[in-house]
């Protein structure tokens with residue numbers, strides 16, 4: 001089975017982390033997110049993937065130098081790179097990547113920022129049973145007004161697409177969750193060489209022309225990790241075991257709810273739930289809880305790290321505090337500094353001793369934003 005994964009977006013909502021690393025290559029619970037997604041696809045029988053590239057394409061080629069991905073169970077996915085000459089929108093990108101991949105049979109499409117426990121086999125079986133031309137995975141969310149809402153009839157035939165309805169007017173809580181099963185005929189519905197959106201153009205166009213467009217609701221875990229609050233929530237959910245355990249491949253539960261990568265016992269100063277990467281140095285007087293710490297992270301004496309995500313090689317100085325925030329790889333939070341309330345510290349940035357960042361984003365000095 002073949003799949004196209006859309007990974008070409010700029011990831012503006014996770015800046016400054018995405019200035020040098022495209023969103024799908026950021027870690028989620030210490031595993032590159034796209035590795036996680038390719039593992040999920042491989043577990044459902046996908047063995048060939050077209051990566052639809054746009055923004056920072058060489059980062060993907062560097063991450064998969066052999067052009068393959070092998071999951072911890074030994075399943076290998078062959079990768080093909082499709083780099084759009086100009087941005088083609090979601091549908092244009094799918095058509096371009098599918099052509100590069102030589103797709104002539106049913107295939108799967110997914111957004112490169114969706115973390116889900118969806119049973120892809122069940123979605124394929126649903127599609128097959130209804131002789132659908134396209135089938136959309138639907139997830140239920142609390143705030144459907146932020147999404148594309150998709151009402152269906154009892155058999156799952158799509159009745160309408162309601163993009164970002166005003167709060168209180170949503171016809172249903174079921175939203176387009178960004179995973180599709182498509183017949184190759186859908187590609188003929190997408191005009192070549194100009195931007196076309198699958199959500200705004202292709203699927204609504206199928207409705208108008210009576211195409212067999214279906215959608216299947218699923219209660220499986222689902223979250224779009226592309227924004228700060230959801231990125232943090234995905235970590236909390238992985239720590240809580242909502243996608244199964246361990247939260248990262250190879251992690252060991254060294255005491256209830258405390259997961260460690262690499263050798264050694266539960267580090268003093270860390271309380272459940274938590275995931276701590278290898279080669280950590282955590283002062284026993286620190287207070288780390290509800291957090292994911294990458295490889296080589298150092299946490300100083302009496303520092304506090306709560307509901308936070310620290311990428312690899314982050315240093316937290318003595319008496320510093322990080323709460324509900326993300327700290328990018330190699331960054332330093334100085335002694336007594338506070339990073340809180342949905343802040344993002346960019347990679348290699350130093351937050352000066354004693355400084356407070358509240359809901360702030362700190363880009364690296366050499367980033368496009370800082371230069372502007």
Ligand code: GTP
Pocket residue numbers: 006007008009010011012013014023052053054084087088089090093110111112113226
């Ligand atoms: P934001 O800028 O934060 O909205 O993120 P984004 O650029 O990733 O946009 P969004 O989350 O809406 O994109 C959904 C999916 O489509 C992601 O997997 C993106 O990588 C992908 N995507 C968005 N735009 C393009 C594009 O022009 N080309 C390709 N190939 N993929 C895209």
